[in-house]
Amino acid sequence: MEGEEGSQQPHLVLAHKIFLVTHPDVDDIEKVRIRDDILSSVKADDMALLYQSLAAASVLEADPAVLASMQQKIDEEIKKLDDKIADAEENLGESEVREAHLAKSLFYIRIGDKEKALEQLKVTEGKTVAVGQKMDLVFYTLQLGFFYMDFDLISKCIDKAKKLFEEGGDWERKNRLKVYEGLYCMSTRNFKRAASLFLDSISTFTTYEIFPYDTFIFYTVLTSIISLDRVSLKQKVVDAPEILAVIGKVPHLSEFLNSLYECQYKSFFAAFSGLTEQIKLDRYLQPHFRYYMREVRTVVYSQFLESYKSVTMEAMATAFGVTVDFIDLELSRFIAAGKLHCKIDKVAGVLETNRPDAKNALYQATIKQGDFLLNRIQKLSRVIDL
Structure with a gap:
C-alpha cells in the first residue's frame, strides 16, 4: 500500500474516485470515465471485497468471472506468503520473519481486506522491536483508516503513535504524524487544531502519500482563515514563503486569502464562489461544507463590522457586491445565532454594532x-x- 516517493498512495486516489462517482454534482459523462478507472484499479490490485461492495451499491456491474479470477489470484498469493513465512521461521532470523509477516500485511492492505489487514499488522507488530518500524505500521493503519474513513480507528492510531514517541522516535516521523492528525481534525470539524498542525508542518512536509503539497496548502489556507486572527493570518499564512510558492497553483485560493486580508469584499465573494466547487468535491471537506460556508461568512462580516460603530445596510451591500435584501436576510440569521454582535435598524436602514x-x-x-x-x-x- 506504499505510494512512491512524492506520489499519493494509490488506494487514497481510488477512494477519492469512489467518492466522486457517487457525488450528485459530478457529470454523468465524467462518472463513466471514473467508473472505468475504478474498475481498472480494483482489478489491478485484486480487491475482491471492494468489488463486491461496489457491485452491491450499483457503482460497478457484477461479473462472477471477474470476481472468481480475483479470488483465485488472492488464494495463490496468500499461499506463497504463508510459505515464505514458514521458511523464514524455520531457516532465517527474526528480521526476515518480520519482513515476511509485513509482506502479508501489505498484501491484505493492497486487496482492501480491512479486518485481515488489521489482524496481520498486529501480528507483525508483535515481531517488531524498533520504535521507528512500529511507527511505520501505525502509518499503514492510518492510511487504511482514511481509505475507509474509519475515524475511530484513526483516533486510536494517533493516540498509539503519540505513546510510541514517548519511547523515542525521529523528527521526520513526528512531523508526518502532525499532518495525519491535522487531516483527522479537519475531517472531524476541529478546524482550529487542524490549522495549528498544518502550519507547524509547512516547512517539513513529506507526507505525499496522503495528498500532494498543493492540496496540503489548500487545506492549510482554508482552515487558517476561520481559525486565526487577522495578525496571525498575516504572519503565518499571507506572508509565508512556502504558501506563496504554491498558492497560485490552486484556482481562486490566492484571491480568496488576499482579498479577505486586504478587505476587498467583492473580490473575496467572487473567489469564494469559485472555491465552493472544490470544497464540495473534496471527500474530507464535503460533510462540513455548509458549516464551513457559515464560518467563513461570519469571519468576513465580523471583519467588516469591526471598523464601524454604525453603517448603512446599503453601504455594506455595495461593499460586498450584493443586494440590501440579501444582506438583511444574511445578517438576521447570524445575529439570531449569536455569531454577530450587532443589531439591525430596519426603519433607518442602519446596522449598529454592539461588540x-x-x-x-x-x-x-x-x-x-x-x-x-x-x-x-x-x-x-x-x-x-x-
Missing part, C-alpha cells in the same frame, strides 16, 4: 466567581459550626 466590552465581561465573570466562592464558604462554615 461586548472585554473588560466589562471580565468584571462580570469575576463578580460571579466571587459570589460562588462566598456561597461555598458560607456552606462550609455552617458545617464546621455543627
Whole structure:
C-alpha cells in the first residue's frame, strides 16, 4: 500500500474516485470515465471485497468471472506468503520473519481486506522491536483508516503513535504524524487544531502519500482563515514563503486569502464562489461544507463590522457586491445565532454594532466567581459550626 516517493498512495486516489462517482454534482459523462478507472484499479490490485461492495451499491456491474479470477489470484498469493513465512521461521532470523509477516500485511492492505489487514499488522507488530518500524505500521493503519474513513480507528492510531514517541522516535516521523492528525481534525470539524498542525508542518512536509503539497496548502489556507486572527493570518499564512510558492497553483485560493486580508469584499465573494466547487468535491471537506460556508461568512462580516460603530445596510451591500435584501436576510440569521454582535435598524436602514466590552465581561465573570466562592464558604462554615 506504499505510494512512491512524492506520489499519493494509490488506494487514497481510488477512494477519492469512489467518492466522486457517487457525488450528485459530478457529470454523468465524467462518472463513466471514473467508473472505468475504478474498475481498472480494483482489478489491478485484486480487491475482491471492494468489488463486491461496489457491485452491491450499483457503482460497478457484477461479473462472477471477474470476481472468481480475483479470488483465485488472492488464494495463490496468500499461499506463497504463508510459505515464505514458514521458511523464514524455520531457516532465517527474526528480521526476515518480520519482513515476511509485513509482506502479508501489505498484501491484505493492497486487496482492501480491512479486518485481515488489521489482524496481520498486529501480528507483525508483535515481531517488531524498533520504535521507528512500529511507527511505520501505525502509518499503514492510518492510511487504511482514511481509505475507509474509519475515524475511530484513526483516533486510536494517533493516540498509539503519540505513546510510541514517548519511547523515542525521529523528527521526520513526528512531523508526518502532525499532518495525519491535522487531516483527522479537519475531517472531524476541529478546524482550529487542524490549522495549528498544518502550519507547524509547512516547512517539513513529506507526507505525499496522503495528498500532494498543493492540496496540503489548500487545506492549510482554508482552515487558517476561520481559525486565526487577522495578525496571525498575516504572519503565518499571507506572508509565508512556502504558501506563496504554491498558492497560485490552486484556482481562486490566492484571491480568496488576499482579498479577505486586504478587505476587498467583492473580490473575496467572487473567489469564494469559485472555491465552493472544490470544497464540495473534496471527500474530507464535503460533510462540513455548509458549516464551513457559515464560518467563513461570519469571519468576513465580523471583519467588516469591526471598523464601524454604525453603517448603512446599503453601504455594506455595495461593499460586498450584493443586494440590501440579501444582506438583511444574511445578517438576521447570524445575529439570531449569536455569531454577530450587532443589531439591525430596519426603519433607518442602519446596522449598529454592539461588540461586548472585554473588560466589562471580565468584571462580570469575576463578580460571579466571587459570589460562588462566598456561597461555598458560607456552606462550609455552617458545617464546621455543627
